[in-house]
Amino acid sequence: MAFDDLVLGLQHLVDRLVRRLRLGPPPSRSRRRLLIVQIDGLSRAVLELGVARGCAPFLSRLIHGRGYRLHPMSVGMPTSTPAFQMAAMYGVRPDIPGFHYHDKRRRSDVYFPRRGDAALVEAAQAAGRRGIVEGGSTYGCVFTGGAANNVFNFAMLKRPSGSGLLRAISAFIVLAWVLVKGVFRTASELVRALLRLVADPVTEVARGWKWLFLKIGVSVWLRQLFTLAVSRDLYAGVPAIYVNYLDYDVFAHAFGPRHRRALRALRRVDRSIRQLARVMRRVPEYEYDLYVLSDHGQALCTPYGTLVGGQPFARHLFEEFFIPAHQHEVAPVHPRGRRLVHGIQAYRRHAAPGIWQRFVNYLESDFPWLLGEPPRARERDGVRIIAAGPNAFVYFLDSEAPLAVEAIDRRMPSLVDDLSRGPGIGFVLTRSVDGPICVWRGTRYRLGLDEPGPFGGRDDLPLVLDGIRDLMAMPSAGDLVIYGNDAPEGNVSYLSEVGAHAGPSADELHTFVVAPPGARLPSLITHPLQLYPHFAAYQEASRAA
Ligand SMILES: [Zn+2]
Numbered sequence: 001m002a003f004d005d006l007v008l009g010l011q012h013l014v015d016r017l018v019r020r021l022r023l024g025p026p027p028s029r030s031r032r033r034l035l036i037v038q039i040d041g042l043s044r045a046v047l048e049l050g051v052a053r054g055c056a057p058f059l060s061r062l063i064h065g066r067g068y069r070l071h072p073m074s075v076g077m078p079t080s081t082p083a084f085q086m087a088a089m090y091g092v093r094p095d096i097p098g099f100h101y102h103d104k105r106r107r108s109d110v111y112f113p114r115r116g117d118a119a120l121v122e123a124a125q126a127a128g129r130r131g132i133v134e135g136g137s138t139y140g141c142v143f144t145g146g147a148a149n150n151v152f153n154f155a156m157l158k159r160p161s162g163s164g165l166l167r168a169i170s171a172f173i174v175l176a177w178v179l180v181k182g183v184f185r186t187a188s189e190l191v192r193a194l195l196r197l198v199a200d201p202v203t204e205v206a207r208g209w210k211w212l213f214l215k216i217g218v219s220v221w222l223r224q225l226f227t228l229a230v231s232r233d234l235y236a237g238v239p240a241i242y243v244n245y246l247d248y249d250v251f252a253h254a255f256g257p258r259h260r261r262a263l264r265a266l267r268r269v270d271r272s273i274r275q276l277a278r279v280m281r282r283v284p285e286y287e288y289d290l291y292v293l294s295d296h297g298q299a300l301c302t303p304y305g306t307l308v309g310g311q312p313f314a315r316h317l318f319e320e321f322f323i324p325a326h327q328h329e330v331a332p333v334h335p336r337g338r339r340l341v342h343g344i345q346a347y348r349r350h351a352a353p354g355i356w357q358r359f360v361n362y363l364e365s366d367f368p369w370l371l372g373e374p375p376r377a378r379e380r381d382g383v384r385i386i387a388a389g390p391n392a393f394v395y396f397l398d399s400e401a402p403l404a405v406e407a408i409d410r411r412m413p414s415l416v417d418d419l420s421r422g423p424g425i426g427f428v429l430t431r432s433v434d435g436p437i438c439v440w441r442g443t444r445y446r447l448g449l450d451e452p453g454p455f456g457g458r459d460d461l462p463l464v465l466d467g468i469r470d471l472m473a474m475p476s477a478g479d480l481v482i483y484g485n486d487a488p489e490g491n492v493s494y495l496s497e498v499g500a501h502a503g504p505s506a507d508e509l510h511t512f513v514v515a516p517p518g519a520r521l522p523s524l525i526t527h528p529l530q531l532y533p534h535f536a537a538y539q540e541a542s543r544a545a
Pocket of ligand 1: 041249250253501
């Protein structure tokens with residue numbers, strides 16, 4: 001950390017030189033500045049667990065020693081980063097039903113990690129609105145929020161917009177240091193992994209390589225880069241900064257939201273926040289306000305593949321529920337028997353794989369998105385199915401508008417009810433002329449306080465119902481929206497992950513905002529839309545100044 005300070009000091013000198021050479025003014029001192037730190041995927045419940053177990057000592061100190069307040073927040077549906085950030089950054093109600101979905105009007109998928117998709121969505125849905133990070137920086141976010149400097153967003157991943165050679169030199173010092181530090185720490189992680197492998201090969205092989213890959217990629221490189229880049233912005237007096245630390249979310253997806261590796265990732269993020277707060281205190285004249293918040297939580301879940309012998313959800317759904325009627329007549333196989341045979345065949349193909357096979361499986365399941373290929377979408381006879389997490393979408397492509405359940409019933413009379421009883425399926429959402437319908441184990445519910453369906457007994461029932469109404473009002477949500485939450489087998493994700501989000505479980509829905517003393521946030525935050533006016537006020541103040 002001392003070396004970090006040295007490098008930042010050097011970089012600060014270059015910044016001053018840059019200003020002198022260009023005769024630009026130093027940053028204004030007549031306004032409060034905004035630093036938002038998002039801990040991706042951290043529910044309030046796990047934050048509290050982390051605080052109790054000493055995994056978030058700095059956040060704990062902010063709340064218990066420095067007068068920061070922890071505001072409970074519910075994030076609406078779907079519980080997913082792009083929907084949250086669209087609402088919080090621009091104050092618009094998003095049409096973003098998941099991390100991966102289909103837009104029937106544009107006849108194309110939206111898959112956020114793919115090049116250009118986030119930029120398209122941002123341009124279309126935020127049209128004309130002022131983002132809360134205008135004139136500032138965002139790191140690790142899905143959208144730019146109007147930021148000028150957003151080198152590492154999904155939206156700008158391939159088109160960095162930082163301007164000017166001198167500025168680049170200043171940034172280069174930070175990057176060079178991240179590079180040196182990252183290489184050193186990568187080497188040390190690899191050596192340690194190698195030593196562990198020599199000491200205890202059996203345990204090490206069982207742990208798999210995914211963990212090492214994530215630790216080096218996300219925790220060594222990305223977090224260091226973000227922390228140093230934000231530190232540099234703080235020294236420079238950048239008016240608004242939004243940084244999203246992905247560490248906890250990534251580890252929780254891979255190992256579960258309360259797993260010790262996920263909690264350790266939280267610990268590392270906590271350390272980075274402490275480092276940022278320390279830099280903030282060195283430049284009191286810039287009057288930064290620090291907010292720490294989370295966009296959604298995660299639910300512990302079972303991957304769908306383990307229930308059906310490794311088959312991807314979309315393929316399995318087609319085979320079980322969408323086979324044309326004439327095929328049923330030709331081969332009247334009992335569905336349960338057929339399912340079992342499929343299961344056994346798939347099991348033979350995938351079970352007990354050796355270490356090489358495991359590695360190839362990781363490549364198959366984790367790498368397509370790096371290559372820009374949307375995974376887990378399948379289309380047959382005008383029906384497109386997309387698995388996006390604990391949620392999946394079924395689209396009938398011949399109608400541009402969402403298809404109501406009455407129309408789906410006319411086409412395939414038993415489909416909706418059969419689906420809701422399928423393996424690994426919690427409930428199915430669809431639209432009717434009178435509003436959304438929830439189909440739960442073969443019964444249809446109108447969803448109201450008097451007809452809560454699967455959500456009976458929830459003390460946050462009104463929030464759940466509002467969230468589902470919002471979700472099914474999105475034109476891009478599937479004609480059928482399938483959730484694995486509360487399936488007979490427990491929570492199920494349609495991707496190969498043991499932590500998942502997008503659904504309405506309490507852990508996914510309820511998060512927090514840690515706000516500085518004196519910040520006047522709404523007393524009850526039930527949707528990220530309510531954050532927008534508060535954060536946008538920092539922009540207003542800057543214009544007034
Ligand atoms: Zn996530």
